[in-house]
Amino acid sequence: MVVSDSPSPGGHRTPGPDPKLPSDTHPPLGGATEAEALSRQVQDSLVLGTRHRFWETQPVGQFKDLGDTSLPDGPIEPPTPRSDVKQDPYNLPAPYEWTTCDMDDEQTCDEVYGLLALNYVEDDDSLFRFNYTKEFLCWALRPPGYFKAWHIGVRVKATKKLVAFITGVPARIRIRDDVVRMAEINFLCVHKKLRSKRLAPVMIKEVTRRVHLENIWQAAYTAGVILPTPITTSRYWHRSLNPKKLIDVQFSRLGARMTMSRTIKLYKLPESTVTPGFRKMELRDVPPVTRLLRKYLSKFVVAPDFDEDDVEHWLLPRENVINSYLVESPETHDITDFCSFYTLPSSILNNPNYTVLKSAYSYYNVATATPLPQLMNDALIAAKQQDFDVFNALDAMENETFLKELKFGPGDGHLHYYLYNYRVRNGLKPSELGLVLL
Numbered sequence: 001m002v003v004s005d006s007p008s009p010g011g012h013r014t015p016g017p018d019p020k021l022p023s024d025t026h027p028p029l030g031g032a033t034e035a036e037a038l039s040r041q042v043q044d045s046l047v048l049g050t051r052h053r054f055w056e057t058q059p060v061g062q063f064k065d066l067g068d069t070s071l072p073d074g075p076i077e078p079p080t081p082r083s084d085v086k087q088d089p090y091n092l093p094a095p096y097e098w099t100t101c102d103m104d105d106e107q108t109c110d111e112v113y114g115l116l117a118l119n120y121v122e123d124d125d126s127l128f129r130f131n132y133t134k135e136f137l138c139w140a141l142r143p144p145g146y147f148k149a150w151h152i153g154v155r156v157k158a159t160k161k162l163v164a165f166i167t168g169v170p171a172r173i174r175i176r177d178d179v180v181r182m183a184e185i186n187f188l189c190v191h192k193k194l195r196s197k198r199l200a201p202v203m204i205k206e207v208t209r210r211v212h213l214e215n216i217w218q219a220a221y222t223a224g225v226i227l228p229t230p231i232t233t234s235r236y237w238h239r240s241l242n243p244k245k246l247i248d249v250q251f252s253r254l255g256a257r258m259t260m261s262r263t264i265k266l267y268k269l270p271e272s273t274v275t276p277g278f279r280k281m282e283l284r285d286v287p288p289v290t291r292l293l294r295k296y297l298s299k300f301v302v303a304p305d306f307d308e309d310d311v312e313h314w315l316l317p318r319e320n321v322i323n324s325y326l327v328e329s330p331e332t333h334d335i336t337d338f339c340s341f342y343t344l345p346s347s348i349l350n351n352p353n354y355t356v357l358k359s360a361y362s363y364y365n366v367a368t369a370t371p372l373p374q375l376m377n378d379a380l381i382a383a384k385q386q387d388f389d390v391f392n393a394l395d396a397m398e399n400e401t402f403l404k405e406l407k408f409g410p411g412d413g414h415l416h417y418y419l420y421n422y423r424v425r426n427g428l429k430p431s432e433l434g435l436v437l438l
């Protein structure tokens with residue numbers, strides 16, 4: 001766990017993916033830049049001689065090519081004709097079969113929810129596990145132009161029990177000046193009892209095959225583990241909204257020389273938002289929000305290329321899923337600022353008093369007239385009004401400009417960003433990244 005040097009008392013555990021490198025080989029990462037930390041971790045895996053039997057065979061940046069300036073940025077392999085794409089699914093071990101998960105079907109949705117609720121990402125100490133809700137999964141998996149065939153499950157033939165899952169959704173992602181059709185790959189999960197049997201590589205190959213069948217040749221994904229080779233590494237920061245509960249469930253610790261009542265006071269927020277014209281986003285706001293967001297995202301090296309349909313899907317508020325607010329100028333009625341966060345609870349494992357941690361995750365934020373820290377403070381107030389326990393944000397985009405000021409503390413979770421079949425030679429600083437994957 002990284003001990004905070006910010007106004008936050010104590011460290012924070014990230015209820016998400018953690019790097020799986022042996023932690024006792026590392027001094028705490030605090031103080032190092034992300035680039036230094038990443039380079040050290042990659043060096044470590046080289047020193048440790050970590051082989052990636054699967055990933056070494058895939059068109060991804062390889063560790064051995066780090067620093068090779070002769071390799072061009074862009075696609076690693078060219079597309080092949082559709083007729084050359086393998087037409088039938090990859091073979092699974094005999095007891096298992098492929099299934100396409102129809103997320104419109106209530107029972108399938110329940111099964112996917114159940115698999116993830118019990119087997120998806122946990123923190124290193126198994127205190128928390130992501131608990132994506134059914135509404136969230138239906139939203140995340142059905143954006144404009146989605147392909148049902150990309151929602152892939154594995155069942156036990158004999159019992160039909162769902163034991164593994166992987167998904168893709170289509171997206172346009174810009175890398176420098178190149179807008180690329182991609183799949184965003186997410187929700188890779190293998191039942192706990194079936195781990196380490198090399199099922200994940202088969203699932204990754206199968207989703208890749210189905211993506212190729214749609215004439216799409218690139219993908220974006222994130223992981224808490226180091227694979228060949230991240231385009232950037234971002235860290236989660238956490239802003240306590242309900243510090244007493246967070247300490248009770250061991251999400252955070254009481255800081256040195258701090259009492260509970262001083263801690264509660266430190267994190268207290270005003271009852272209502274402060275920016276005049278701050279309100280919830282509505283359907284009629286889609287065009288101006290799209291304009292605002294497109295202009296803002298053009299600043300980053302890697303970012304989604306959102307159109308109005310994307311904005312309507314990804315950013316229009318949905319209860320218990322996505323929360324979006326904007327500032328409408330009281331004088332001109334122009335939409336000048338925008339902020340959003342999604343709802344991703346975690347199950348609290350084995351605590352006598354609490355079962356669910358209600359977490360908000362910062363999504364896309366744009367400030368043009370309001371200072372970004374003030375806008376984000378209003379987002380914190382809105383989250384507190386909705387009874388969230390914690391507000392999480394990556395140090396991507398311009399987030400570093402408000403994290404410390406708003407009393408976020410660094411967590412112990414790092415999130416590595418990857419592209420499939422697209423080389424970005426020099427890597428990015430988190431502040432050059434304008435992409436948030438769910």
Ligand SMILES: CC(C)(COP(=O)(O)OP(=O)(O)OC[C@H]1O[C@@H](n2cnc3c(N)ncnc32)[C@H](O)[C@@H]1OP(=O)(O)O)[C@@H](O)C(=O)NCCC(=O)NCCS
Pocket residue numbers: 017051052053054055056119120121122187188189190191194195196197198199200201222223224225227
């Ligand atoms: C991630 C998970 C599906 C991997 O399955 P597993 O049974 O542990 O591993 P397998 O034996 O099937 O496969 C191992 C291969 O998958 C790769 N792999 C493991 N996790 C991966 C990930 N998150 N993304 C991509 N590849 C991954 C490994 O690096 C290894 O390949 P390599 O030899 O080239 O390094 C499984 O551990 C799991 O369900 N964990 C909980 C949920 C989770 O963390 N999901 C990923 C969220 S990013």
